[in-house]
Structures are given as C-alpha cells and as structure tokens.
Amino acid sequence: MILNVHLNNKPTEYGLSRCNVAQIVELTHDEFITLKSRPLDYYDFITDNKDKLQYDNSNIRQCIMFLDGDGDDGILVDPQGYDYARYSAYIPNSRQLCRLGQYPSLDEHNRDMESLVNHYVREVIDSQSEGEVTLSLSDVGDYYQSEYQGFLDHELFQNMMMERPEFDSIEENCGDLFIQNRSLYKIICENSINRKLM
Known part of the structure; x- marks a missing residue:
C-alpha cells in the first residue's frame, strides 16, 4: 500500500484539530495539483464554497474537503472566510474516508x-x-x-x-x-x- 504523506522529522507531538467536513468538492486533477502546489493562491472554488460553512462557538473547525477528480487524495481546508487555504491539511485516501463517513x-x-x-x-x-x-x-x-x-x-x-x-x-x-x-x-x-x- 502506497500513501502520499508529509513526514515530519523527529516530531515531539502531533497537534491535531477537530474538523467537520461540512462540504465535499471534487476538483479536476489540474485544479487539485495547482491547489496542492500553491495553497496560498486565491481560488474561485474556495470563494464559491466558503460561505456555505457555518461557524459556531465550538472548538470544531468547519472545513471543505477538496478531492482530486482523478485520484483518492484530498486537501482539507478551513478558509476562515478567506479565498485561499488559510488552514489546510493534505489527507491521503480522502475519497474513501468521505465515503465511509457518508455511509457508516x-x-x-x-x-x-x-x-x-x-x-x-x-x-x-x-x-x-x-x-x-x-x-x-x-x-x-x-x-x-x-x-x-x-x-x-x-x-x-x-x-x-x-x-x-x-x-x-x-x-x-x-x-x-x-x-x-x-x-x-x-x-x-x-x-x-x-x-x-x-
């Protein structure tokens, strides 16, 4: 099994955030590769979906999962009202995770x-x-x-x-x-x- 992951050198801990996948958006492969290589650029697909997120006072981040249209991986984005991936994480096998989340x-x-x-x-x-x-x-x-x-x-x-x-x-x-x-x-x-x- 091959995973696409970012490995940290000698991490002392893993600072994790609780995230709710509030939106799932499938991108073309080219759009996904561009987002992966330049996450701080402004994107229409973030602009079009950021207002659908409903923030509350809980500690759970409201996020958009952007899936690779030709693959299984995804990028989880909490734009915090902005038009770029202000907070993001690359998630391997996101498509399967989303499927299992939708169908327990x-x-x-x-x-x-x-x-x-x-x-x-x-x-x-x-x-x-x-x-x-x-x-x-x-x-x-x-x-x-x-x-x-x-x-x-x-x-x-x-x-x-x-x-x-x-x-x-x-x-x-x-x-x-x-x-x-x-x-x-x-x-x-x-x-x-x-x-x-x-």
Whole structure:
C-alpha cells in the first residue's frame, strides 16, 4: 500500500484539530495539483464554497474537503472566510474516508467481511491437506448469515480471499473454492522437520 504523506522529522507531538467536513468538492486533477502546489493562491472554488460553512462557538473547525477528480487524495481546508487555504491539511485516501463517513453501514460491512475472511484464512490453513483445501461457498454463506445477519456477496468474498498472500491460487468451480497454499505447506513441513531434528 502506497500513501502520499508529509513526514515530519523527529516530531515531539502531533497537534491535531477537530474538523467537520461540512462540504465535499471534487476538483479536476489540474485544479487539485495547482491547489496542492500553491495553497496560498486565491481560488474561485474556495470563494464559491466558503460561505456555505457555518461557524459556531465550538472548538470544531468547519472545513471543505477538496478531492482530486482523478485520484483518492484530498486537501482539507478551513478558509476562515478567506479565498485561499488559510488552514489546510493534505489527507491521503480522502475519497474513501468521505465515503465511509457518508455511509457508516459500509464501514460495518467492511469490518464484517474482514472478520469473515480472517476466519476462513485460519480455517483453510488449519484444515489443509498437502497444501490444498476445498471450501464450499454455500457453507461460507450460511456461516455469514448466522454470524453477521446478512447475505454474503460471494464474488467479494472470493476476491478478498484471492488477495491474501497466504494462498498461491484460488479457483471457483460449481460453488466451491479450490485453494492451494503449497508455499505455506512447504514452510510448515520444513518447520516440522526442523523441530524433529532438534
């Protein structure tokens, strides 16, 4: 995973501000790059959105999230009534953060799917026979429905399992996943032999 971040040299602390993303504005890629490289210039897209912010007496900053139209990152701006990025922060993966903020149920679903995949990764590793396992998607769906009270997206589950580094290959056939993790099996065998030799 690659993140675009500003790293501070030997920071003594991180001074954070509580921010409310009151507006989300998608910029063209060129506008975003310009804002990123010259945040103190005056911009029409800040002028057009600054008056929509409603400030109160709380300690929470009212901000505009400017998203890169061709990417995932964003720049959070509290203009304080000005036409430039008076206070700002570069936020990696802002698009996903905004999506999860708008749809909390999506975040819950993501946690459920992560938990489900972790459960079956452990099960596959524990039940392998010479680095191979057959997993019934019907059984996985029944388990998901009983544990998480919902219906399983079989394609998403399969894709998430395929993205796990523990497995060499996964093929679906007639509702079953045929999983090979020969590399892991070889490591387990080598560790077993080494323990016997000690």
